[in-house]
Amino acid sequence: MHCRIDTRPLDPEALKASLRDVRAGGFVAFEGWVRDHNEGRAVTGLHYEVHERLAVKEGERILQEALGRFEILDAACHHRAGDLALGEIAVWVGVASRHRAAAFEACRYIIDEVKTRLPIWKKEFYVDGDSGWVNCAGCAAGHVHAHR
């Protein structure tokens, strides 16, 4: 069970290897990829600001919850911080279990909770030079100018 904030690109095969278990018959992974569009605007890349200590603490709590609620063997979650390009992996969640149903449910649970509970903020950069924090009132893209 491990939750980490990484400033370097995530390596799914290495992360998966950390969950290897000969008792496991099913493995489910979720990857969040940086898209080229969001709400109709062309995105060129994004920046994740993370409060690392609290993000890891909350992430580990979520993984523990999943281990308690679902019949799984192990689970992990890694999230990127800093600048990301299109197509990069922003977040990786992996779950190994004896049977597949529990792996699907736990993986879904973990990513849903991670997205709403971890102190992580996403700033999108747009083709026209603007930028904006996602999910934040009164600071819609186009009103805030990029200052990287």
Place this chain on the structure above:
Amino acid sequence: MHCRIDTRPLDPEALKASLRDVRAGGFVAFEGWVRDHNEGRAVTGLHYEVHERLAVKEGERILQEALGRFEILDAACHHRAGDLALGEIAVWVGVASRHRAAAFEACRYIIDEVKTRLPIWKKEFYVDGDSGWVNCAGCAAGHVHAHR
């Protein structure tokens, strides 16, 4: 969209690369791993017999169904044939979508259908030298002797 039967080890990163799409924000993968136990018996490995032509045809039909039912961008499924060792990947399903909910649902749908519809048969080999076809009446493990 592709479904294949492979006699060599599956390469998840290469398979995933085939589904890359800058419009995709979520990617879900399922891997079936060869476990060391099944129904209380210690397993040493297994053999998949596959009717390749019909398995590919039915697998492609399942992928088309998923593309029609869920808001996904692309999906693929590869299944091994032949002899597999513990821990090897027996089946890989990957789904890319704009939003994660559809990717989870489609991935779950595909693997559920693949397991019940593709003409693939699994023979398990046990520590005590016995073997048995899984899911088959009147031929429970221990009654059929290995003859690899």
Place this chain on the structure above:
Amino acid sequence: MKRVSVEYFAVFREQAGLSGEQLETRAASVGELFGECALRHGFADPRERCKVAVNDELAPWETLLADGDQVLFFPPVAGG
């Protein structure tokens, strides 16, 4: 009498002791043909859990058997 070819897979092949045979049969449907073969070779799996393909397409058990058909009998599948 129709002449058909039959192929067996996995546990059916092992129980029959052969992977295929050429048969002459009066069976009207592929389901009826399966009944004949199951009886002769001692297949234990109930038909509801098995599948049949006729001329390279999965088919319902009610499919009428025609002279020259190629029939594949599939025991319960277990992919994954």
Place this chain on the structure above:
Amino acid sequence: MKRVSVEYFAVFREQAGLSGEQLETRAASVGELFGECALRHGFADPRERCKVAVNDELAPWETLLADGDQVLFFPPVAGG
């Protein structure tokens, strides 16, 4: 009067124009303190969508403020 330290993140840091400050306040709870800071710096996000951590632990808005507390104000999160 209590002396507390406050830190701002993401859009709050940009809107405040600073990442942290030392404050003297009569606010009883961290929620009350947030109200003061939001007014002064023009934070637009409703409190229900924001979070607060006190002394390195996420905490409810009703948490009583104590002298020397380290308070972190988090705008709406967007991981993934």
